[in-house]
Every structure is written in structure tokens, then in C-alpha cells.
Amino acid sequence: MANSWKSNDTAGQTARLPRHIAIIMDGNGRWATQRGLPRTVGHKAGAETFRRIATHCKNLGVEYLTVYAFSTENWKRSADEVGALMGLLKRYLQEAVDTMEKDHIRLRFFGDMTPISPELRALAHETDEISTHLPPGDFQANVCLNYGGRDEILRAVRRFGADCVSGARKPEELSEALFSSYLDSRGIPDPELIIRPSGELRLSNFLLWQCAYSEFYVTDTLWPDFDEAQLDRAIAEYQQRDRRFGGVKK
Numbered sequence: 001m002a003n004s005w006k007s008n009d010t011a012g013q014t015a016r017l018p019r020h021i022a023i024i025m026d027g028n029g030r031w032a033t034q035r036g037l038p039r040t041v042g043h044k045a046g047a048e049t050f051r052r053i054a055t056h057c058k059n060l061g062v063e064y065l066t067v068y069a070f071s072t073e074n075w076k077r078s079a080d081e082v083g084a085l086m087g088l089l090k091r092y093l094q095e096a097v098d099t100m101e102k103d104h105i106r107l108r109f110f111g112d113m114t115p116i117s118p119e120l121r122a123l124a125h126e127t128d129e130i131s132t133h134l135p136p137g138d139f140q141a142n143v144c145l146n147y148g149g150r151d152e153i154l155r156a157v158r159r160f161g162a163d164c165v166s167g168a169r170k171p172e173e174l175s176e177a178l179f180s181s182y183l184d185s186r187g188i189p190d191p192e193l194i195i196r197p198s199g200e201l202r203l204s205n206f207l208l209w210q211c212a213y214s215e216f217y218v219t220d221t222l223w224p225d226f227d228e229a230q231l232d233r234a235i236a237e238y239q240q241r242d243r244r245f246g247g248v249k250k
């Protein structure tokens, strides 16, 4: 069969499990404000939700989970809030260094790590190293940190341009597949399903290249309240979607 979506289809529209789910972890601040608590408490609760949902994805057999943790625009927030988010990430990475091997979880980062603190970068480097020693079939979580879809595309263009200048590549060689190999998501299939909690109907600069044919699922539930049953609902809805990829329904 010429089209990969057709060969996917033979597995049955209703039985297919997304290989790659991406989540915009939104609504932590509102969750806290509704309870009269500081926004940072919402982020702490959101970090817990991430742990639970990653475990659930892994148990279901999803291969990749990509989460939006901190955008290139989130630096606009107060130093307190940014510091709390970075602190939670640090805690998660410290934990991951001790547990990812045992739990068979590979971790990768999408985003420009240059403005991230050296301490956090060193931890990310450590989890990267551990990931390279884990079998490629193991579940992989991709954490988007100082990530922006536009920034990712610009960084890819710069690297491709540099390769052209050095003579390693020629502009006419550039195809969608080759361009994808310059992105942070290189080697990973595009997400079939993108979930946004908290009811916002926008991408907020998330996976702009990769979302070309993703199915979207939006729920009003705020991220700290998002649970395993909600993820199952999102997958069930995805399984009902008619994915045509520009073709015509058979």
C-alpha cells in the first residue's frame, strides 16, 4: 500500500492506540486560584498529574508522551512562578535519575536549553545518558522545556543552513523527511492525538510542524484534575475519528 495511513487502517479504526500522545498541561494556575491558593501550588499538583498520566500511558502501551512544560513565552511570568516551575522540574529529574532505569522510562527534552540553569541542564544531560542505555522500545516521555514551535523550526533552519554552507547538504535535497530530522522531535512519529485541558482552543506555539494531521481533544478539566479516566476518554474519542489525511472516506 502506498499510504502509511491505509496500512494503519488495516489494524481497525476502533482498535488503534495512538503511538504518540502530546499534552498541553494547562490550567494549573486557575486550579490553584479557585482554591484560594498560590499558583505555584497548582504547578505542584500539575507535576503529580504528569507522573500519573505518564505511568498510565506507559501501561496502556503508548510509545511516546510529549508534554508542554514551559514555553518560550512563559518567561513573561513572575520570577517566583518561573523559579517554582524550574524547581519542580529539578525535583522530577532528580527522581528520574534514580527511577527511570527500573521503570523503563526514557526521557528526552524538546526546546532550547541554553537559557536553562546549568544545574538543570546537567540533570537533563544525565537523564539523556541513562535514556541512551535503555532499549529503544521502552516508553519515552518528551518534556518540552523553553519550547516554542516557531523557535524549534528556526533552530532547525539555522542548522540546515549551516550544513549547506559547510557543503554537507544542498538546498535542493530538503524534503519534509529531511527537515523533520533537524527538529527536536527527530526520529519520533508525529503525535496522532494532542490533548489540551483547561478549555483553551489554541496551540500556544506547541508542535507547529508535527501537528499537521494530529487529532485534537479539548476538555474543560484543569490539568491538576485530569486523570486516567479522562485520558481513556480522549483515546476513545480519537478512536472514533475519521482520519482522512486529505483523502476521501472509503
Ligand code: IPE
Pocket (backbone or CB within 6 Å): 025, 026, 027, 028, 029, 030, 031, 069, 070, 071, 074, 085, 198
Ligand atoms: C500550565 O498552567 C503550566 C504552564 C504554562 C507552565 P498555567 O500556569 O498556564 O495555568 P493557567 O492557564 O494560568 O490556569
Ligand code: IPE
Pocket (backbone or CB within 6 Å): 024, 025, 026, 027, 068, 069, 070, 071, 074, 200, 202, 204
Ligand atoms: C501553554 O500554556 C504552555 C504550557 C502549558 C507550558 P499557556 O498557559 O502558557 O498558554 P496561553 O498563554 O494560555 O496561550
Ligand code: MG
Pocket (backbone or CB within 6 Å): 026, 027, 028
Ligand atoms: Mg495557561
